[in-house]
Amino acid sequence: MGIHERKEREKEHRREDILDAAQRVFFEKGLAAATMDDIAETAELSKGTLYLYYKSKEDLYLTVMMRGMQLLYDAFSEVAKGAYSPAKMLSRLPEAYLNYFNNHRDYFRMMHYLQAPQFHKQVSDEVKQSCGVLNQRIWDLVNGMLQRCIDEDLLRKDLDPTEVGLILWSSATALMLRIDNEEGIWREAFQLNLHDVLKLSNGLLFDAICTEKGRLELKALSNT
Amino acid sequence: MGIHERKEREKEHRREDILDAAQRVFFEKGLAAATMDDIAETAELSKGTLYLYYKSKEDLYLTVMMRGMQLLYDAFSEVAKGAYSPAKMLSRLPEAYLNYFNNHRDYFRMMHYLQAPQFHKQVSDEVKQSCGVLNQRIWDLVNGMLQRCIDEDLLRKDLDPTEVGLILWSSATALMLRIDNEEGIWREAFQLNLHDVLKLSNGLLFDAICTEKGRLELKALSNT
DNA sequence: GTAATTAATGACCATCAGTCATTCAATTTA
């Protein structure tokens, strides 16, 4: 009796098709400007059908966004599992995030539309939870790497890895958001290259959190 | 012939009344959840009248927000003009911003709802320009202060004041947004006090941008 | 007192997220 299983597969397939359509529309228009009719038309389905597979527009949005979170997880995972030295790993971490920003800009953007809290109303508990789990996994991964660097005496032992991670992440993300939205403004009004500012910001912070040993090893790496 | 002038005053007064009403509603509900009918009811006017005084909901929003920007300008202005030593000024700068965040949380929030670029569509050119001017004035003020600290050999001479300002501002703001939105999450999931993280982040950055002299003077100040 | 100007109104329009009674095709039963 493979009929039931075939139907399940078809249903899953349709779910993915809808998600692909939603992704195209959200990438192009952003959350607010995208309409469910747009997505329905792109998916070549009626609007009502979308609601058989996803509870709300916001659920669809977050589900697309989770694809982006998974990509980021994979990128960090690569850094963690690559057979690098701990110092190499430490220097690869910001590179990996910058890479993600440059190569998956659409996902990066999606991950930061949802800062306004009032919009979380429409998100189903399941999706909220899935998001939370993925988020936690990413942070655990980063924390693990930073802890290793502390153990190896590359980062100061008096610092908490989670605090360090949050500081590095937040400052990098804040500048990336400016690069994404305001690059022209800063170039024209202040003759500032925001990519350089991001590099400087990272450099200053790493200088401040590294041990002497860590600074030396990172410098040695950047010279090769 | 004072009639015309009286009418002008009344019109200006009404404009302010509408803005007060809008402020109350935006503070309570945020941009998305606030409706023009809410604002009209709060102002005890019909919705149509609002549009005689403001071109759009977004215009109203930004005009309220500019009150908050002015307050921030005033706070920084106070720091710049207070008869402090340059070192005192430097230490007061992050304090002033943190103060603003704590005491004018509603305005702080408003200033960060508008990250999504697609919503700027509805903003009139006049309001956009006014915002830009205020923004520029704030940055000029901060840059001036940082330049003074560089001249006084408190901050490293190889750094650009605008770059330093942007780095300090962005990282502080990013953490404040997390405090505002996610404080509970971080406390529960990672036993992290975000206020402490903010302090640490500032400490690390100041350590990295100060000269030896600057570090000593700031340390002397914090011990008194 | 009458005409002209200005302020205010609220019914109305268009858009859009989400719903649901109905349709239609595939599957099962007899």
Next chain:
DNA sequence: TAAATTGAATGACTGATGGTCATTAATTAC
């Protein structure tokens, strides 16, 4: 094979909301 059952898909509809405009009311000018 024919009838009955299931459930996927539909699209007209609802309610909410930003914005408009013809009409009304009030004030000023002559």
